[in-house]
Amino acid sequence: MSGAAQLVTNTKASVTSTVGMSMAPPLWIVNFALLYVVKPSLAAAMPAYWAPIPPAVAAAIKASPNGQVPYSEYASYFD
Numbered sequence: 001m002s003g004a005a006q007l008v009t010n011t012k013a014s015v016t017s018t019v020g021m022s023m024a025p026p027l028w029i030v031n032f033a034l035l036y037v038v039k040p041s042l043a044a045a046m047p048a049y050w051a052p053i054p055p056a057v058a059a060a061i062k063a064s065p066n067g068q069v070p071y072s073e074y075a076s077y078f079d
Helices: 025-038 040-044 055-063 071-078
Strands: 007-012 015-020
Touching (some): 007 055
Antiparallel strands (some): 007 015
């Protein structure tokens, strides 16, 4: 998807971080519920935890005119 950055702020245990739109709690719960109804085996394979987007990567995504950055340039932040 091009255009504005698809990022949201999430707070858990008093820690605020940036996550992708699909990991916002309301969307994640709805996606899980729909998948569970349609195909329980697929819902069972959903991640049990999430990781925030590293701050430098989130800043680059927000600064990008199309809300995207080359993975090859930011891959080291995910190691």
